[in-house]
Amino acid sequence: MERLAVSKIKCGTVIDHINAGKALLVLKILAIRPGCRDRVLIAMNVPSRKMGKKDIVKVENKYICDDELNKIALISPKATINLIENYEVSEKKRVKLPNVVEGIIVCPNKNCITNSREPIKSKFHVEKNGDNVKVVCHYCGKKIYELDKYIV
């Protein structure tokens, strides 16, 4: 067997089968930012039998809740989640596309109320668009087809 690109973790959450090149967006979605104290391992563009290339993110000592993890489906619908306990996989699951996403996406419409100084969180309705995902702003109705640019 090939050597693992990133080492095993003792316990925590492994997000596997992330679309190649999207690991940094996954960090954004999970709000892992500069200053964060969690131990996080990232592998990008590692070979994958199923996907050709994929990214992996491992967050140690943290079990991330489903609502957070499911947001990853926006950019990587095939991502899988492994919860690790004592170096063993204790639970395996797939991300599920949420119907509504609050926060994380910025509406590209500059004239949208969510981009004003009002006390407001962005909110998008998620729709499947073939293999891709389309989101629609709850407030102004703006549709986004290429999400990557608008995730913060």
Place this chain on the structure above:
Amino acid sequence: MKLKHLISIDDLKKDEIIYLLELAEEFLPVAEGKKIRKDLEGNLLANLFFEPSTRTRMSFEVAMKRLGGNVVNMTAQEASSIAKGETLADTIKVVSKYVDVIVLRHPLEGAARFAAEHSDVPVINAGDGAGQHPTQTLLDLYTIKKESKLDRLKIALVGDLKYSRTVHSLIKALALFKSEIFLVSPQSLNLPEEILEEIERKTKIEKAELEDIIDYVDVLYVTRIQKERFPDEEEYLKVAGSYKIDLNILKKAKSSTIIMHPLPRVDEIDISVDKTHYAKYFQQAFYGVPVRMAILYELLRR
């Protein structure tokens, strides 16, 4: 019908639209001043206009008062000073304690839906930026029903189909009624592709030249072509001139055809047309009153 706010025409199902149009019909004699009703006596409406508008604001005021209700106004000028430092959320929280219904016009898209989240009382969207203006759409539909027909309607939308929110909302509603839609616009002001694709799935819609469909359509819905949309005056005059409705082009129209326009008009329709039986745009503006009566009645009856 369980309507709490009126934010977007998309929030209404076809049968709810039909219901509101029938209710408007019931209020028509009241709007005309031929009948007196006091259904909304004791109710207070606040017009919150963060952008100037005369027609919409006045017709809400007229509708409310003709039904025995009362109105307080906040004009764009006052709004700007009140809003200084205060968020819309706070303004709405305060005003919704004063009154029974809020009519809001705001320059930002989505403002009305946001306001509704902070309001204890119904919010009616009277235009949010380039977004929605559902009461305009309802009065357009009422005019079509009253002066033409909603079933198997053949309608041409003429002028600025790219930026006109009135057109975008109306088109969506017309799709519910399976109207046959013709789009007459200069290349640079075509209907956005996204909307076209959405409507194509629901009803017959195609681009056309005015001369080819003028003898076929029941309604000519004309919108203003704005000068600002063109790089220079000459280009504007050329384009605007070719979409102008005058007596000459109307020679080919069916005698039952009607002309509508959301107003204000600049010179898309020659004033000589005003005296003809085709012209329904002033009537259309008046129908804003019974339609808004119906909406207010529906939102305020408990």
